[in-house]
Each structure stands twice: as C-alpha cells, then as structure tokens.
Amino acid sequence: MNASHVLSARGVCFGYADDDVLHSVDLDVRAGEIVALAGHNGSGKSTLIEVLAGVRPPRRGAVRRDGDLALVVQRPAVPDSLPVTAADVVRMGTWKRGARISRAAARRLVSHALERVGMSELADRPLAELSGGQRQRVFLAQGIVRAPGVLLLDEAAAGLDRESAARMQVILREEAARGAAVCTVTHQDDAVAAADRVVRLERGRVI
DSSP: OOTTEEEEEEEEEEEETTEEEEEEEEEEEETTOEEEEEOOTTSSHHHHHHHHHTSSOOSEEEEEEOSOEEEEOSSOOOOTTOOOBHHHHHHHTTOBTTBOOOHHHHHHHHHHHHHHTTOGGGTTSBGGGSOHHHHHHHHHHHHHTTOOSEEEEESTTTTOOHHHHHHHHHHHHHHHHTTOEEEEEOOOHHHHHHSSEEEEEETTEEO
C-alpha cells in the first residue's frame, strides 16, 4: 500500500450466496482526503463501505487499513428499552481494545464531540427519547470522538435537517484537515460537490 494511502482495496469481490454484488473493486483513500461513494440504490455502495470497515469479509481480494477506524452507519437499530444516554453512546466510541484512557479524559473527549455535532444540551437525554436526526448526530459524535485515522460513513446525513447536514460537512472537512482518510456513501449533491474525489459504482463495479 502506498504510504499516503491509509485505506486500500484491491480486487475486492463480495456476494450473497452465489451472486457477487461487488466485482473486482479497487479503491484508495489517502490521508487528508474526502472520497464520496456515489451511485444508484443497489449499486453496492453500502456493501463496499462495510467491506472496507471489516464488517463483511470479501469473497476475493484484500483490504488494507492503516491505523484506527470508525464507522458511522445510517440509523443504527437500537432497542428503545436500552438504558443509555446520548453521552453514553458517544463514550462507547472511546473504547479501543488494548488501550485505556482515564474517565476524566473520556469525559473531555465526549463533551467535545457532542459540542461539535450540536448535541451538548441533550447529552444526558436517553437515546430512546431523541429524534432520528438527533440520534444520527450522536452516532456521528461517536465516530469522531477518538479522532480515527480512517472515518467511514454510510448515508450518515440521512434524517438530518439542512443545518445539521451542513454542520456534518464542516466536521468531515475538519477531520480530513487533521489527516484522517474520510470515505462517505452519499446521495446528496452537496456532499458529492464537497468531496475531494468521487467514486461512482454501478452494479458493483467502479465506473
């Protein structure tokens, strides 16, 4: 992998049963770069982001990642009975195998992440009481709280109002500016226009 490529995929294929939905995909994302994955519904964008994140193993090919990685998904399924607050959810993002930080440090990181997404005032609100857009902002805060080297997002702006979506674009630019490799699945024209590079998929192939 090229030294500047924090995330790299080579010849990636993925399928359900005997049908491949990704076909020999090559992709590089450099440090400090925002890459938008675009394409019609069913083109394989979300599947590719999950393979890049390691959620799904490729049938063939390889994915290489350099450094810490965070994945922000669209409207994650969370039971309404789960007794967690917005701050609790973001704090989970500070957890990392083999690394521990103090409670005081975790509180500072969580507070800062919630402030960046405009959710400070709702930090102690139960997750079940938040709207869909508010939950999405909380999960964005969870993704950025640890300042990952690779930030992957799957339609993370879904459910956000215009102001919150614009705030998210500012945050992604800030994450790239500090050196993160950012790759986001999006249908939004503004997000595509704001990306440094656009990779379009059609029927599981890069076009």
